[in-house]
Amino acid sequence: MPLLRVGLTGGIGSGKSTVLQMFAALGAAVIDADAISRAVTAPGGAALPHIAREFGRHFIGVDGALDRALMREHAYADPKARERLEAIIHPLVGAESERQVQAAHGSGSRCIVFDIPLLVESGRWRRQVDQVLVVDCPVETQIARVVARSALTRAQVEAIIAAQAPRAQRLAAADVVICNEGLTLLQLQAEVALAAKRFGL
Template sequence: MAQFSSTSQSPPLDLSFFKGKIPLVGLTGGIGAGKSAIALHLAELGASIIDSDQIAHLITGPNGAAIEAIRQTFGASYLLDSGALNRSKMRQLIFAEPQAKLQLEAITHPLIREETLRQAQRQMDDGADYLVFVVPLLIESGLWLAHLNHLVVVDCSPENQIMRVMQRSQLKRAEVEQIMQSQVTREARLIHADTIINNDGDLALALQQTSELHQRLTRR
């Protein structure tokens, strides 16, 4: 649940190789907005999805590429019995000690960038119409906007965000609010959007908007 893909002191992701060869689409939104549902529907329609949060889970899962460095930096107590990162405990540390966030990012971000580029190359080689980069903290990073041809923001009210995350992740309201406060405001996301997917009510309507977006992108 911790949002690990935010800002970093390490070199930024370089997507210049892909520019002009294939449309690059960013997909973002606040926690609980419904990014995963929209990304899944785009994938079902045939879009090529590269999800930074899924990559982060992969490298911090059991035997993940980041695990040994995490063990050496933070200690074995920050790992679960399965060998995966204890995300709950790490989230608490990050909120208590900002330096820990930078230490974790120094481990994870280079690995996330490497896997992102690998997946992007593979999907372009496989003939993708466009690439969708799902990045929870896309705006916050300050690194993506210059590379993208189109930015999609999945939007809903803050109260819906809170209720959804509490229900799915068994977090307390104060914990969800703390995570939201670490993200940019709703208004800051929307001002950058080329397309806004409204996911405040009926999911079917949000999926219809997503289908229309896919049709526009594939007509390019």
């Protein structure tokens, strides 16, 4: 049976990370593109020599990791900087993702779930998955959850949501939707189990 590739996405505060953990518990191999991206820019990460060459050594912090705050500032001042950074990081993330896919193949996994926050925004990811699973909830719920769990203000959360794909665009791209609104953890588990059956788990 071929390995099914599922792209999991959802807006901030949708509960996507919780859903990912539930899929892992049901036997899915999971690949977290964000975690890989953080790893390649952490101390000793594969992206750092390229970043130092492209942007200058001062973009590497005293801890040996990418100075994210300085890079954010730079990208804000120079829109092309983000593209230059992505040109370094994306191939490394892609290569490590593929290595993890091959490991999942080798271990006999039937389904691999990619955690991809920007799946809808990135045409490249949509072509690499067989199914798109969207974890959805109303925007007000997203705001309330993120404000409750973080130090961010409502305005800051609204700005993050505005920078992500609109809810309607995510839903239009979905093959499967889990509506995570007003559910207990047990009810959410039941929804995930239903989707998992569809994916051969």
